Structure formats: C-alpha cells, structure tokens
Amino acid sequence: MKPSMQRIDEATGRYLPVIYPEELPYWEALKQRRLELQRCKSCAKVWYPIGPACPHCLGLEFDWSLMSGRGIIHNFVVYHKAWTPWLEKRVPYAVIQVELEEGPRLTTNLLNCPVDKICIGMRVEAAFEDVTDEITLLQFQPNTG
Amino acid sequence: MTGMAAPVIPRTDANLTEAARAFRDKTAVAGVGLTLGKFPERTALSLAIEAFKLALDDSGLKRDDIDGLITLSFGSDYDRFLEATGLNVRYAHQGWTHGRFISPTLQFAAMAVGMGMAKAVAIVNGKRGKAFGQPTDIEMWRQGLGPHGESPAYGALRPAFGAAISAQRYFHLYGGSNDDLGPICVAFRKHARMNPIAVRRDPMTLDDYRRSPWIVAPLRLLDCCQINDGGSCIIVTSAERARDCRKTPALISGMQGVHAGPDYHNLALPGLGVAQQNVYNYTPSADDLYSYRMAGITHKDVDALITYDAFSPLVLFALERFGFCGPGEAREFVKNGRIELGGELPVNTSGGLLSEGHLSGWNLLIEAVRQTRGECGERQVKNAEVVQYGCFLGESLIFRRAS
Numbered sequence: 250m251k252p253s254m255q256r257i258d259e260a261t262g263r264y265l266p267v268i269y270p271e272e273l274p275y276w277e278a279l280k281q282r283r284l285e286l287q288r289c290k291s292c293a294k295v296w297y298p299i300g301p302a303c304p305h306c307l308g309l310e311f312d313w314s315l316m317s318g319r320g321i322i323h324n325f326v327v328y329h330k331a332w333t334p335w336l337e338k339r340v341p342y343a344v345i346q347v348e349l350e351e352g353p354r355l356t357t358n359l360l361n362c363p364v365d366k367i368c369i370g371m372r373v374e375a376a377f378e379d380v381t382d383e384i385t386l387l388q389f390q391p392n393t394g
Numbered sequence: 395m396t397g398m399a400a401p402v403i404p405r406t407d408a409n410l411t412e413a414a415r416a417f418r419d420k421t422a423v424a425g426v427g428l429t430l431g432k433f434p435e436r437t438a439l440s441l442a443i444e445a446f447k448l449a450l451d452d453s454g455l456k457r458d459d460i461d462g463l464i465t466l467s468f469g470s471d472y473d474r475f476l477e478a479t480g481l482n483v484r485y486a487h488q489g490w491t492h493g494r495f496i497s498p499t500l501q502f503a504a505m506a507v508g509m510g511m512a513k514a515v516a517i518v519n520g521k522r523g524k525a526f527g528q529p530t531d532i533e534m535w536r537q538g539l540g541p542h543g544e545s546p547a548y549g550a551l552r553p554a555f556g557a558a559i560s561a562q563r564y565f566h567l568y569g570g571s572n573d574d575l576g577p578i579c580v581a582f583r584k585h586a587r588m589n590p591i592a593v594r595r596d597p598m599t600l601d602d603y604r605r606s607p608w609i610v611a612p613l614r615l616l617d618c619c620q621i622n623d624g625g626s627c628i629i630v631t632s633a634e635r636a637r638d639c640r641k642t643p644a645l646i647s648g649m650q651g652v653h654a655g656p657d658y659h660n661l662a663l664p665g666l667g668v669a670q671q672n673v674y675n676y677t678p679s680a681d682d683l684y685s686y687r688m689a690g691i692t693h694k695d696v697d698a699l700i701t702y703d704a705f706s707p708l709v710l711f712a713l714e715r716f717g718f719c720g721p722g723e724a725r726e727f728v729k730n731g732r733i734e735l736g737g738e739l740p741v742n743t744s745g746g747l748l749s750e751g752h753l754s755g756w757n758l759l760i761e762a763v764r765q766t767r768g769e770c771g772e773r774q775v776k777n778a779e780v781v782q783y784g785c786f787l788g789e790s791l792i793f794r795r796a797s
Contacts, residue, residue, distance in 0.1 A: 256535065256546070264546035269537060297670070298538040304656065323667060324566075326558040329608035332551045341611075344550040346559065346669065354669055356545045369566050386547060 250277050250383060258381060262335040265384060272299045274313045279385040284375045286353060288314035297353035316351055318375030319392060323348040327364050343367050347389050360390045409680065414688050419794060421504040422636035422643035424514070425453025425629035426760045430591050430751045433522070433623040438469035439478060442520025445625030446479065453629050454640035455514060457481055460629070462512030464499055466491045466754065470520040485512035491519065492754035493702070494652050494660070497789045500759060501649045503630040514631040519756050523621040541660045543669055554618055556661030556668075557705030558610040563666040564707065565612065567673075568722030572612040575706040576603040579616045579748055581734045582703065586745025588735075588773035593622055593751040617706040619747035626756035628763070633796065643796040644766040647780070648689030653682070653788035663711035663786055665721075675721040676714060683716065685790035689780070693717050696792075697778040699739055700762040702755055702785040703746040709733075711786035713741075740775050759783055759791070766793040 253268040268276055278285040288295050291308035295316070302309055324346040331337040343364045348354045359367060360376050374392040379385050427448025433441060442465070450457060462485035465472040472488045485506050491499040503515035534544035534551060542556025565571055580600055586592035598616070606614040636643035653664075662668040665676035686692055693716050701712040710724035718739060719727040727733070733741040744750040744761035751757060762783045764770050775781075784790040 264549075264551075266545075266547040267535060267537070300538060324559050324563050326555065326562055327608070327611040328549055328551075329611060336549050336551075339549070341608075342549055344545075344548055344555065344559075356539065356543060356548060356550055356669070358548050369562075380547075 250280070253384070262333060263380065264333065264335070265380065266386065268384070269299075271301060275299055276384065278313065278315075279377060279387055282377050282385075284316040284318050284387060285313040286316055286351070287311040295349075295351045295353055297355060316349055316375070320347040320349040320355075320373055320389070322346075322359070322367065322369055322371040322373055322389075323354055324369065325359070325367050327367075345373075345389065347373055355387065357386075357388050360388050362391050409684065410687050417504075417508055418647050418688055418690065419645040420633050421507050421630060421646045422633045422796065423500075423628055423646070423763045423793070424631045424636040424639040424643060425449040425451075425455060425627070425641070426763050427452060427627040428591070428624070428753070428757055428760050429626075430622050430624040430753055430757060431593065436522075436623065438520035438522050439474060440520070441522070441623065441625035442470040442475055442518045442627075443479060443625075445520065445627040446516060446518050449516065449627035449629050452641060455629060455631075460514050460516045461485065462503065462506055462515030464488070464491065464503055464515060464517045466519045466521070469522070470518070475518060483512070485515060491517070493704070494785065494787050494789060496755045496759060497649070497783055497785070497791050498651050500628060500630065500646075500791060501651070503628075504646050504649070507630055507632055513635065514629055517628045517630070517756075519626045519754055521625070521754055522623045539669075543659065543661075552610075553661065554610045554613060554705065556659070557617075557707055558613045560659070560662035560666055560668050560711070561612050561705075561707035563668055564663065564710065564722075567666065567675075568725070570725045572614065572617075573604070574710075574725035574728070575613075575617055576600045577728045578703075578706045578709045578733070579603050581728070581731070582742050582746045582749045584734060585743050585773055586749035588771075589744050589750055591751075592745045592749055593620065594745070594749040613705060613707070616748075619704045619752045622751040622753055624751070624753040624757075626753050626760060628756070628759060637796065641769070642767045644763040644781075644793045645796050646791065647794040648685035648687070648691070648790070648792035650685040650688070650788065650790045658787060660787070661705065661708065663714060677721060678715065678717045682788055685782075685784070685792050686716075689792040689794065691780060691792065695780050696739070696782045698743055698762075698765050698775040698781045699741045700743070700758050700765070700781065700783045701741060701746075702758065703742055703748050704752060704755075706748060708786050709741060712784060715786050715788060716782070716784050716790070735773055735775065743770065743773050743775060762791070762793055766795050768795065
C-alpha cells in the first residue's frame, strides 16, 4: 500500500480518504479487517486522529494496537443536503462519532441501520467497507451481540 | 446594562500585566469601510481597494497616513494591494484573517500601533464567494480531519458539519432541540430589516423557520449563513490620534485570543464532547474572561454583543462562553426578545452573518465599531458605551465609546 493524495475516485465520483505516509499501518490493517490505532509505549494510552506523537504525554514511541472494535454512538448528524452527485443517491445519510471502548472517538458512517433509528448511546461495532481495490474504509454497524 | 461604573481592577490579578493595564483604551478604530453583496464582475483586489477608500473617507485620514497593512491570505495579497494603491508601509502582515482569526488580527494591529511599529494600520479584506482561479473550501482536506471535523470520505462535508454535531451534543446534554434555534434566526432577521445593506431582509417568523428545509440535521437552511462578495477595511491607530479623526473613536479596551486545543473543537462550546473534547458543564474561568478584566468591566457592563454566527448554535455557545448565562441556559436566554434590540442584551444588531451576510466575519467587527460610535440609526442600541465582539472560541474585543 502507498500514500494516496487522490481526493476523488474517478470511476464513481466518491470522495476518497487522503492517506499520509504515517497512516499506512492503519490502512493496511483495515484492509485485513482489523482496526488498529497507535498506543503509546510510555503511558499506554491510545490516541486519534493518527499523529506522530502521543497527545497525552508527548511520547514518540508507539505500537499499532488492535482495538476491540466496540463502542457507542457518542454523537451523530443526518445529512439531507447532498454536496456531490455521489452523495445525491445516498441522502439522507448519517455521520456518527463513535466512542471506542479504548477511549478515542472516530468519525464514520453507520451501516445497516435506518437514519431514524440512530440514537446517542447505541452500541456499535466496527465494519469494513472496500471503497477501491486499494482502500478499505472503517465503518460501524449496530452491535446486536 | 448601561452605565459604566468606574473600573476596579484587583491588585491581586496576577495575569493582568502592567503592559495590559497601560494598554487599555490606548488604541482605537478610527475608520471602517464595508461593501457586501454580489459583485460578479469585480475582483477581490477591486473590492479591497474600494473598502480601503471608504475607510479612509470615514476616518478623514489620507492614504499616506497609513504605514501598516494587514491582508487576508486569500483574495488580494498584500504586495499587489500596495502596488495597486501606490502605498509604502513599514508594517505589512498577511495571515489567516477570516472567521475565528479576525479579532486576533485586529489585536495584532492594535499591538503594532501600541508598540510604535506603525502609526495607523489598515486591515483590508477583498473577498469573492468564489474567487477567480482559486479553489474554494480547501479547509476540509486538511490532514487529520478538517478544522470543523470535516471528513469528506464519510460525507462529513463543509463547516456545517462542525456546527451540527456540536448542536446535537448540546441538545443531548442540556435538553431542547432545533426548535430552540429559531428565536436566534428570527431576532437577527428583525435586525437585518433595519440594515439597508443586509442580504437577507425578507420577514421571518418562527413558523417560517420551522418550514426551512433540513441541511445537516439538527440544522436547517435558515441556521446557516450565506457567503457573499464584498470588501472591508478597518483602520487602527492610537486613541490620541483617533480623537483628531472624523468619527468618535471606538477605543480598544480589552482583548483576548482564540482558545484552542483538544478541548476547544471548532464550532463547539468546551465540554460538549465533540470529537476528542472532554465532557463537562462549561463555566468561564478567569482566563476565559481576561478581556473583561483588561477593560475593567464584567459581562453586565456589555451593552451589545456581536458574535460569530455562521451557524445559529454558535450564538448559544458564545452566551455561555462569557457567562451571560449558565451551562445549558442559553436556549431559554435567547427567547422572548432578550437578544433583540430593546432587549436585555441585543446581539448581532446588523443581522449577523445569518442575515446581513458573511464577509469572512469582518462585517461583524465593523458593526461592533458602528454601535460603539452610536451611528446605527434605527438599529442603534441606545446609550451604548461598551460593545463586545466575543465568540464561542473565546476570542474577544471590548470596544468603548470615547468620551
């Protein structure tokens, strides 16, 4: 896998994530259906967004650590306006912020759930969406287990 | 809220330096110029120069009295502006001078004057909603999510995302719903109807508001500002010199910067739990009220509040940011005309970004100056002596009418 600065998938018109070099382990893990985030070797805390230093203790040494993939919906909004043709076919769609069991909050979508059923506090689990041959996007879905 | 008591500054206030005490009321806004609307045939440079001329006329200063210039990092650049106006300066600065960084920019100008680096600084902004040959909305592609939390791959587009997701957390923590935002939009529209240059001037009722389509729920179309073309200029000089200018000086009494960090997510009130913010009931600390202490006032002395309202929830956040009301109380505070002209605390008397228009926010600062001078006609706050420009991220300027 390589860094990617391609903002739009020419084939579908979908916005793609920009992939910076220091994020490659995150994206490689997603491709293998694993959610990994950085865990500090000094204070053992996990952080997000991905960055070169631990925002809790400014430590520079870290491991890529497997997350449980479980969390709760901490926040959400519902888009009714579509800003691109690709999104026109998807409105209304939700953008959620999930609080992982490990602490960090991630911004994603919620799969397999109508937007009027979404509420803060709902239990969710990680899901994985292949958006191109190269890129798998982290998503979440209701945790029924 | 009128009537200025003699300022009392406790001697024990360790953060308030001697320089800050000495700085109070020593600099002033001496001139403003503003155009707002649709100018499809005009460049940003042309709009900037018009605003500059308007501000010179307003102040009575001449072009060559200006020896400092600050311009916006997009639109008309400082060097081209100076070349086009034939002006040489000894203090030029160009930066991110839109949105949350407009009042810090005015603060830079005041400090440059205060430090003797320039005698009169013009802050000039020429802006087109869509600039010729320049990309728009580049902020959402910033590394590690956009400044308002945007994440285009997930369809989390545009600054409306940050405001919507902050409002959602506010309602979750304190109760209420989108319906609580209606009184803000209606109040500002009433104000805009008294402002000849306001872009949105049609009458608006709460029912009109409730019929407004969803954009990013919990925000409706009428909760969002629109972006305009236009030009603005503010001239800052010493209070002494401003007294010789054409208009009543708007003295710069107190100021404080943008508070930033993981607890200050953009377009959120601290404590809401947006992105990585901690969750708690925010009440202002001493640092959050620094500009009041610098000016020797409290929030009770503020006769009008002008605040950044690109989205209506930001007004709730600003009211709680500076202690005009307690945690979760702003949604009741904005009702029953309290923030309208004639109310307890008139807010955004020009109509704000929601109804006057959005010129990178600069039109708000110009309204604050005009209210301080007492020149707003039908929409003038009676006997206004102290006007605050204060926003949800904590940045603040206290203007005081020169006696």
